[in-house]
Amino acid sequence: MLIRTPDDLGTPVAELAALPAVRRVVMANPRDYEVRYAINPHMLDGSGALREVDRDRAREQWRGMKAALEAHGIEVDVVPPLDGHPDLVFCANPALWIPAEAAPDGEPHLVRSRMTHEERRAEVAHLAEHLSVRGLEIEGIEGPADRFEGSGDGLFHPGRRLLWGGVGPRTELAAWAEIGERFDLPVAAIQLVDEHYYHLDTCFAPLDETRCLWFPPAFHEAGAALVRAYFPGAIEVGAREAREELACNAWCPDGRTVFLPDGCPETRAALEAAGFEVVEVACGEFKKAGGAVYCMKLAVC
Ligand code: ARG
Numbered sequence: 415m416l417i418r419t420p421d422d423l424g425t426p427v428a429e430l431a432a433l434p435a436v437r438r439v440v441m442a443n444p445r446d447y448e449v450r451y452a453i454n455p456h457m458l459d460g461s462g463a464l465r466e467v468d469r470d471r472a473r474e475q476w477r478g479m480k481a482a483l484e485a486h487g488i489e490v491d492v493v494p495p496l497d498g499h500p501d502l503v504f505c506a507n508p509a510l511w512i513p514a515e516a517a518p519d520g521e522p523h524l525v526r527s528r529m530t531h532e533e534r535r536a537e538v539a540h541l542a543e544h545l546s547v548r549g550l551e552i553e554g555i556e557g558p559a560d561r562f563e564g565s566g567d568g569l570f571h572p573g574r575r576l577l578w579g580g581v582g583p584r585t586e587l588a589a590w591a592e593i594g595e596r597f598d599l600p601v602a603a604i605q606l607v608d609e610h611y612y613h614l615d616t617c618f619a620p621l622d623e624t625r626c627l628w629f630p631p632a633f634h635e636a637g638a639a640l641v642r643a644y645f646p647g648a649i650e651v652g653a654r655e656a657r658e659e660l661a662c663n664a665w666c667p668d669g670r671t672v673f674l675p676d677g678c679p680e681t682r683a684a685l686e687a688a689g690f691e692v693v694e695v696a697c698g699e700f701k702k703a704g705g706a707v708y709c710m711k712l713a714v715c
Pocket of ligand 1: 453454501504506507534565566567613615616663703704705706709
């Protein structure tokens with residue numbers, strides 16, 4: 415079922431079926447990471463050249479993020495690199511994980527993405543193959559949607575059986591309609607309006623049942639109204655930290671701890687004032703490709 419206005423859900427979010435906190439993720443080996451092509455505006459500098467990545471520093475930052483997650487009890491499984499695929503490190507994008515509790519058959523599912531850009535298409539089978547050993551149901555989009563970028567545009571409401579689905583340059587509404595129907599799952603469809611925020615996870619991070627981080631100018635008004643209705647304690651991020659530091663590409667696995675991209679002192683202060691524990695993750699080399707903390711992992715709880 416697609417949710418377009420606050421009344422469509424028909425029941426308060428707090429009464430939807432419960433989902434467990436995330437304890438396990440996959441991250442992709444950053445061996446081949448660099449900026450080799452530009453498929454979003456963050457990948458180019460002011461003069462229109464590809465951003466230059468310090469590859470040793472990137473690997474160090476990736477290891478730092480993995481260690482930070484593990485130190486907080488998150489289990490991290492590593493996907494091997496894929497030759498010539500620098501963006502595989504953003505492994506939230508090639509698939510959408512549907513936890514067992516969210517699927518009508520009580521089994522976890524992995525829905526393969528339909529990547530918008532040729533440069534990233536081979537990542538999909540590579541990731542699915544790595545995860546297939548878990549005995550998962552792996553399936554694709556069967557309907558008309560040509561673009562669907564998995565957990566980059568699909569984020570579960572913390573603890574509740576509601577999916578937030580970004581509609582924009584990377585994912586079509588038809589993909590959310592299909593997923594909503596197949597899994598009998600409410601999907602709050604959010605139209606994105608600014609090319610710097612090309613995935614929902616670049617401007618929106620659910621934190622707990624009533625609070626999220628977000629950057630409202632990236633949302634069409636109808637989507638903004640949904641966020642305000644279902645997250646009465648939504649925390650707004652400032653323009654500089656949202657765009658330059660990807661502050662909204664944060665991740666809160668447990669409703670308490672927020673893994674936040676570094677360089678976001680204002681967002682950090684707002685989160686701490688709201689009672690969250692903030693763990694800063696250095697990820698500047700990855701911001702050069704338009705990604706940060708949230709999209710460098712795929713939750714597979
Ligand atoms: N260069 C990658 C792309 O444009 C970055 C992806 C970052 N992922 C994300 N969910 N924000 O596809």
